[in-house]
Amino acid sequence: DEKTGAAEDEESGPQREQWSNGIEFLMSCIAMSVGLGNIWRFPFIAFSNGGGAFLIPYIVVLFLIGKPLYYLEMAIGQFVSGGPVKVWVLSPALKGIGYGQMLATIMVVTYYCSLMALVGFYFVQSFAAELPWATCSEEWDNCFDSKMADHNSSNTVNLTGRTSSSELYFYKYVLKELDSIEDGIGDPDWRLTLCLFVAWLTIFLVIIRGVKSSGKAAYFLAMFPYVVLIALLIRGATLPGAAEGIQYFFEPQWEELLNPKVWYSAVTQCFFSLNVCFGTVIMYSSYNEFNHNVYRDSMIVTILDMFTSLLAGCTIFCILGNLIYEMGVDDIRSVVKGGPGLAFVSYPDAIAKFDAVPQLFAVLFFIMLYVLGVGSAVALIGAVITIVRDSLPNLNYMVVASVASVLGFIAGLVYITPGGQYILTLVDFYGANFSVFVLGTIEIIGVAWVYGVNNVCDDLEFMLGKKTGAYWRICWGFVTPVLMLVILVYSVATMEPEKYNDQPFPTAAYAAGWIIFTIGVAQLPLWAVFVMYKKRGGSFLETIMSAFQTSELWRPQNNAAYKKWKDFKEKKRRELELIVRDETVWQKIVRYATGYSPLRSSIEESNNTQDKY
Numbered sequence: 001d002e003k004t005g006a007a008e009d010e011e012s013g014p015q016r017e018q019w020s021n022g023i024e025f026l027m028s029c030i031a032m033s034v035g036l037g038n039i040w041r042f043p044f045i046a047f048s049n050g051g052g053a054f055l056i057p058y059i060v061v062l063f064l065i066g067k068p069l070y071y072l073e074m075a076i077g078q079f080v081s082g083g084p085v086k087v088w089v090l091s092p093a094l095k096g097i098g099y100g101q102m103l104a105t106i107m108v109v110t111y112y113c114s115l116m117a118l119v120g121f122y123f124v125q126s127f128a129a130e131l132p133w134a135t136c137s138e139e140w141d142n143c144f145d146s147k148m149a150d151h152n153s154s155n156t157v158n159l160t161g162r163t164s165s166s167e168l169y170f171y172k173y174v175l176k177e178l179d180s181i182e183d184g185i186g187d188p189d190w191r192l193t194l195c196l197f198v199a200w201l202t203i204f205l206v207i208i209r210g211v212k213s214s215g216k217a218a219y220f221l222a223m224f225p226y227v228v229l230i231a232l233l234i235r236g237a238t239l240p241g242a243a244e245g246i247q248y249f250f251e252p253q254w255e256e257l258l259n260p261k262v263w264y265s266a267v268t269q270c271f272f273s274l275n276v277c278f279g280t281v282i283m284y285s286s287y288n289e290f291n292h293n294v295y296r297d298s299m300i301v302t303i304l305d306m307f308t309s310l311l312a313g314c315t316i317f318c319i320l321g322n323l324i325y326e327m328g329v330d331d332i333r334s335v336v337k338g339g340p341g342l343a344f345v346s347y348p349d350a351i352a353k354f355d356a357v358p359q360l361f362a363v364l365f366f367i368m369l370y371v372l373g374v375g376s377a378v379a380l381i382g383a384v385i386t387i388v389r390d391s392l393p394n395l396n397y398m399v400v401a402s403v404a405s406v407l408g409f410i411a412g413l414v415y416i417t418p419g420g421q422y423i424l425t426l427v428d429f430y431g432a433n434f435s436v437f438v439l440g441t442i443e444i445i446g447v448a449w450v451y452g453v454n455n456v457c458d459d460l461e462f463m464l465g466k467k468t469g470a471y472w473r474i475c476w477g478f479v480t481p482v483l484m485l486v487i488l489v490y491s492v493a494t495m496e497p498e499k500y501n502d503q504p505f506p507t508a509a510y511a512a513g514w515i516i517f518t519i520g521v522a523q524l525p526l527w528a529v530f531v532m533y534k535k536r537g538g539s540f541l542e543t544i545m546s547a548f549q550t551s552e553l554w555r556p557q558n559n560a561a562y563k564k565w566k567d568f569k570e571k572k573r574r575e576l577e578l579i580v581r582d583e584t585v586w587q588k589i590v591r592y593a594t595g596y597s598p599l600r601s602s603i604e605e606s607n608n609t610q611d612k613y
Helices: 002-012 022-033 036-048 051-080 086-090 092-125 153-159 165-174 190-207 211-237 242-250 254-258 260-274 280-285 294-327 340-351 358-391 397-416 420-464 470-493 507-521 523-534 540-548 559-582 585-594 598-612
Strands: none
Touching (some): 022 211, 036 051, 036 242, 036 358, 051 260, 086 092, 092 340, 092 397, 211 294, 211 358, 260 294, 260 470, 280 358, 340 358, 420 559, 507 523, 523 540
16 A cells, blocks of 8 residues: 555655635636726726727737736646746746745735725724714814715805815825825824734635635635625616716727827736736646646636626716716716725715615625735735745745734734825835836746747647647737837836825835835846856856756656656657758748648658558
């Protein structure tokens, strides 16, 4: 029996935790990719960038950048059964990409949970007999009640220069926000500290047993938000002014299609909505069986993400349409806010005007946001834990998860101070959005141009049992990396200093932001130099080539699959030698673009004839 067990271990190779079934993986990917950004970012971005016309660049970008990146990350994580750092045995000098993405992920998950703390606070407040943001407090100057109904154009004038109670409630009562952070950011609010603790406790309970527990929770985390979103859409569609709200959302401004900023907004929305280049997609797919159909799953998740964004846009603008109807204003821009402002000001303002049980719709909305937040945060912290355990496999999972949760809670305290939203804005831009886009651009170049599209497609063919189509080859080999490079150059050329509520930050804050950015991106050259030092020998050029050369650890972890893969790659290598010898220039171009070569067909026929005799 011992010999049999040893033989099985030798055959199977290193053991790695796996999803209980493929549905858990799919549900986890949906819960990860469909997050807060779909609800409070997409509607505002679409409305601000041409309305219905924005859908054209968004869909184009989804097919040319979003889908190719999502499928590629799923594929490489599953092939090598490794997390965001381990996967770079593909080209060891680029290992710093994984560590840079890890730092960005840590920053994102800490402020993401602080937003969940705000959602949790509003959720609790929604059970009050009267919604607390519906009426003004005595100490708020120039305030008008959000629950005022039946406004008309004559009394709208009286609201000029005044602020709604829902907006003052958020900034004065919940955040206790400072006018400036010149003199510091203040101390954490004790109420939000409790909410932050509950948020991290929730996440810890979901990840307590790794993918075994998070996979079970994923069914609820993925499906429940759709139930609430559809219920809110049905309610919103029955409100007066809903049709006008939908019209504002979808009304195309065709001239915006020629505006480069609209295309840049489409890229950033698609990029960060799908959660690509944060390491989370690679991490989840690394727990799959080797032959799992990631092609199908990547198609489902990317299409569903777009559908959810549109569904959320319709829901939000139905309710905002009712808000401008109740307020008697013509310009919807006066009530539409982006990001947290949409969730904590515009939407609560609209709910406060509901005649029937506004508390119910407040509870539903905030519990939906909370569940969406948990789904994404679980993936983010899971990526960090996976990187640590891939590097130090002897560490106990529970210890790593506990330490990560405690440190995440402590780091998150900075965001629930009176100056917390200032810090969040800085970290979001310099520590997450910008740095991840830089690292993501280098990631696609590293996989497609350093390791090579042909090698990727051969590995995929072996893993999934089918050839990779021309669409994927062209996107990975040319369209996606070139587009991302162009967009990166454009974003740097047109970059303006980040602001909060249209107010610039102090110089020291900008300096801190650039330091955060540098720490993340500097991981790439630092680790490249370290790998070159370890592989030194021969000339400088040989050392560089050795550092970027694919490691022997880039392989299927199952030993039986590894042997078959070696034979498969050798067969492909011999075929390529024969093809290149007689290939014309045009045949070479066609082969690079499509993977098809008429010479390969004749070689395969020749091999089949030899096998027959």
